[in-house]
Every structure is written in structure tokens, then in C-alpha cells.
Amino acid sequence: MFMGIIFFFANSISAIILIVKEKGITDYEKIDQINNENKIGVSINNDILIAYYFLIASTIIYAILIIPLIWLIPMTLKTKRLAFNFEKRTGFGIWVLLFGGVFGLISGILLMTNRIENYK
Secondary structure: OHHHHHHHHHHHHHHHHHHHHOOOOOOHHHHHHHHHHHHHOOOOOHHHHHHHHHHHHHHHHOOOOOOOHHHHHHHHHHHHHHHHOOOOOHHHHHHHHHHOHHHHHHHHHHHHOOOHHHOO
């Protein structure tokens, strides 16, 4: 029982640290160019927007349990930011896949397949 609680909190803390510290950007010039174009004309990635909606549903389902909200709310907000600005976040997609709740599998796959060409 005690080991289970320690494992649970260790996973929770590692998920939060990964969300806060992950910086997986590789091609800075191309990303800056796309993000500057997005400021002029709004560009949205519909796949990431779908992942965002799934994470909202998962957050609402897990609202009964208070502790999962510690990592579900920051993951949901980060996913919303990714819908408008491109960043390569494969590691973040894996964490969403593992800790995203009910719809984490779908959201995680959509986040891992995020490409710069999907921003229209």
C-alpha cells in the first residue's frame, strides 16, 4: 500500500516536471517563421484542437477525483497553446498518452503526430 502511494506521487511529480521543463524544439527558424505568420493570419491545427477537446472531456470525467486534476489541467492548457503555435512535443504526447485519462490514448497519438504542415 505504502509503495503504491509513493509510486503514484512519483509519477505525478515526474509528469508535472516534464510538462514544465520540456523544450523539444528543433528547427527554430522555421518555427519562428510559421508562428510569425500565425500572428498575422490566424492558423489552427485541427488535430491538436481535437486532442484539446478530448483532454477537456477527460478532465471533466476525472473532476470527481481531485488529484488527477493536478496534471490534467496543465496538460490541457499546454495542448490548447499547441493548437495555435507549432512546437515539436513528442515527449509531451507520450506523457498525455500515459496520464491523459480516458481519452489520453487518442490525444497522445494526435500530439505525437504534430507536424508543421498541419497548421493552416
